[in-house]
Amino acid sequence: xxxxxxxxxxFQEAVRSRGMLILVxxxxxxxxxFAYVVRPTGxxxxxxxxxxxSFAVGPxxxxxLVPLVGVVVGYNAVSGERESGSLKLLLSLPHSRxxxxxxKVIGRGGALAxxxxxGFLLPGLVLFALAQTxxxxxxxxxxxxxxxxxxxxxxxVFVAITVGCSAAATTQRRALIGGVAxxxxxxxxxxFVTGQLLDAxxxxxxxxxxxxxxxxVFLRVANPISGVELLSxxxxxxxxxxxxxxxxxxxxxxxxxxxTIAPPLAGLWKFDGDDL
Amino acid sequence: MTAIELRGVTxxxxxxxxxxxxxxxxxxxxxxxxLGPNGAGKxxxxxxxxxxxxxxxxxxxVLGRDATAEGVAIRRRTGVLPDGFAVYDxxxxxxHVEFAVRSKEADDDPDALLDRVGLLGDADRKAGGYSKGxxxxxxxxxxxxxxxxxxxxxxxxxGLDPAGAKEMREIVRAEADRGATVFFSSHILEQVEAVCDxxxxxxxxxxxxxxxxxxxxxxxxxxxxxxxxxxxxxxxSATDAVRDVDGVSRVDRDGDVxxxxxxxxxxTRVIGALEDAGVAVADFHTREASLEDLxxxxxxxxxxxxxxxxxPEEVSR
Numbered sequence: 073x074x075x076x077x078x079x080x081x082x083f084q085e086a087v088r089s090r091g092m093l094i095l096v097x098x099x100x101x102x103x104x105x106f107a108y109v110v111r112p113t114g115x116x117x118x119x120x121x122x123x124x125x126s127f128a129v130g131p132x133x134x135x136x137l138v139p140l141v142g143v144v145v146g147y148n149a150v151s152g153e154r155e156s157g158s159l160k161l162l163l164s165l166p167h168s169r170x171x172x173x174x175x176k177v178i179g180r181g182g183a184l185a186x187x188x189x190x191g192f193l194l195p196g197l198v199l200f201a202l203a204q205t206x207x208x209x210x211x212x213x214x215x216x217x218x219x220x221x222x223x224x225x226x227x228x229v230f231v232a233i234t235v236g237c238s239a240a241a242t243t244q245r246r247a248l249i250g251g252v253a254x255x256x257x258x259x260x261x262x263x264f265v266t267g268q269l270l271d272a273x274x275x276x277x278x279x280x281x282x283x284x285x286x287x288x289v290f291l292r293v294a295n296p297i298s299g300v301e302l303l304s305x306x307x308x309x310x311x312x313x314x315x316x317x318x319x320x321x322x323x324x325x326x327x328x329x330x331x332t333i334a335p336p337l338a339g340l341w342k343f344d345g346d347d348l
Numbered sequence: 349m350t351a352i353e354l355r356g357v358t359x360x361x362x363x364x365x366x367x368x369x370x371x372x373x374x375x376x377x378x379x380x381x382x383l384g385p386n387g388a389g390k391x392x393x394x395x396x397x398x399x400x401x402x403x404x405x406x407x408x409x410v411l412g413r414d415a416t417a418e419g420v421a422i423r424r425r426t427g428v429l430p431d432g433f434a435v436y437d438x439x440x441x442x443x444h445v446e447f448a449v450r451s452k453e454a455d456d457d458p459d460a461l462l463d464r465v466g467l468l469g470d471a472d473r474k475a476g477g478y479s480k481g482x483x484x485x486x487x488x489x490x491x492x493x494x495x496x497x498x499x500x501x502x503x504x505x506x507g508l509d510p511a512g513a514k515e516m517r518e519i520v521r522a523e524a525d526r527g528a529t530v531f532f533s534s535h536i537l538e539q540v541e542a543v544c545d546x547x548x549x550x551x552x553x554x555x556x557x558x559x560x561x562x563x564x565x566x567x568x569x570x571x572x573x574x575x576x577x578x579x580x581x582x583x584x585s586a587t588d589a590v591r592d593v594d595g596v597s598r599v600d601r602d603g604d605v606x607x608x609x610x611x612x613x614x615x616t617r618v619i620g621a622l623e624d625a626g627v628a629v630a631d632f633h634t635r636e637a638s639l640e641d642l643x644x645x646x647x648x649x650x651x652x653x654x655x656x657x658x659x660p661e662e663v664s665r
Binding site for chain 2: 074153168
């Protein structure tokens with residue numbers, strides 16, 4: 073009850089911000105530009121929804137912009153209220169600190185998901201209308217909508233990671249530094265960092281009944297971005313939870329769940345012991 | 349039952365001890381004024397009652413429950429007007445109150461609460477555009493949601509104009525008449541005199557006095573203050589002679605003027621003692637100790653803190 077109240081309050085606050093509108097406009101614009109770029113040039117050639125998503129929207133929009141937006145939406149969730157003093161108002165009411173952290177994850181995650189859905193749906197509607205009027209040969213609505221959901225999930229995961237960091241930070245500055253670090257780690261340095269870790273820990277892995285390669289594959293899908301990429305391409309190839317990558321897909325899903333729950337819990341552990 | 353009970357509470361921050369060995373009880377149904385200069389530890393104490401800050405030592409119990417372990421249950425029955433808070437800039441005043449009502453699982457009409465604090469006309473405006481006083485009223489409306497058993501108001505009059513401060517006092521009175529316990533802090537004594545059953549004075553993290561306002565006045569022995577202008581260079585003997593007089597609680601020397609705090613009947617004895625000591629009195633007059641004097645006596649230096657501790661309970665109420 074308390075959790076829902078906070079989530080709703082936070083959601084209302086987020087959707088009233090100007091950033092929200094900018095975000096929807098930005099997503100719409102970028103999707104529209106990509107759709108224009110990959111439009112069929114020859115007569116009778118089909119509009120390749122899957123190609124649009126996996127070669128244009130995917131690598132440019134989803135795997136960098138969505139995590140970035142997630143970090144921006146989440147980093148000041150708790151630390152911002154702590155620094156301004158509105159956290160005092162919030163905790164004067166019968167809310168636990170756990171309600172605050174998870175309410176923020178839900179509220180802000182929801183707001184981001186809404187922005188992604190709205191941003192994709194507007195150009196989606198245009199493409200759908202074009203397909204209806206025959207200006208466009210085909211438009212795969214199911215693939216487009218499904219892909220949008222994967223993009224939204226990725227955003228929510230990044231909100232969760234960053235809200236956890238925000239709860240642990242005592243100042244806005246530290247929360248911002250944490251947010252930047254999260255973005256750089258997952259978007260830029262993941263392969264390098266996990267590679268270094270793997271090399272350092274090779275002595276520990278050898279006695280285990282797993283190969284270096286298996287661990288490497290696991291670490292790759294442990295990054296929520298790679299995880300969502302794997303799942304969405306399986307989805308576009310109509311091989312979701314089937315085919316030869318099924319084990320990796322399951323790993324990816326479990327790691328997405330892990331990233332949604334563990335960082336907020338870790339942040340809460342610190343936040344719960346702090347003097348505010 | 350005791351509404352607020354602190355036992356041996358100490359709070360040490362990294363660089364400062366904000367509260368030390370504090371014992372404090374606020375009985376159910378009373379209006380308790382918590383006084384002290386800025387930096388005395390009032391807000392830290394209130395933050396511990398609200399579980400925003402955890403004590404280094406000692407126990408804090410509110411409405412019979414442990415403040416840290418059962419904070420949510422406590423706050424369900426408590427209304428709080430915090431100090432140094434911020435509002436949610438993008439949400440309207442009404443949304444704030446709706447949120448408070450919902451959080452407390454109460455069934456108040458948000459508009460009725462807003463009307464009570466005089467904010468109904470601005471209910472649909474975003475709270476980010478509110479003045480300091482309006483924010484204060486908004487937080488009060490949120491605090492009043494759910495008819496709390498305990499109201500905790502941290503510097504409630506800050507940011508309010510005199511009319512607003514008067515309305516605040518009327519609301520405090522009305523809540524007390526309803527049966528609520530009211531605990532509020534202030535650094536201005538006049539504000540508490542009109543509404544408080546009891547006041548406690550905090551200085552450097554310690555409770556230096558706790559009584560009714562009249563009781564404190566008597567404890568300081570400040571029914572009157574004598575200002576005596578003496579002639580000559582007047583050495584220390586004048587001050588010493590007066591200090592030894594029965595009924596004198598305090599003597600300050602300000603150039604040629606002795607400022608003497610004494611009991612009613614001691615006036616003639618003071619003058620007599622000066623004459624016996626060979627000090628010529630040029631002029632003297634009396635004035636009643638203002639509340640400000642009283643407050644300063646406790647919060648600055650040489651307060652008769654032991655005497656205040658012994659102050660008889662029966663003078664209250």
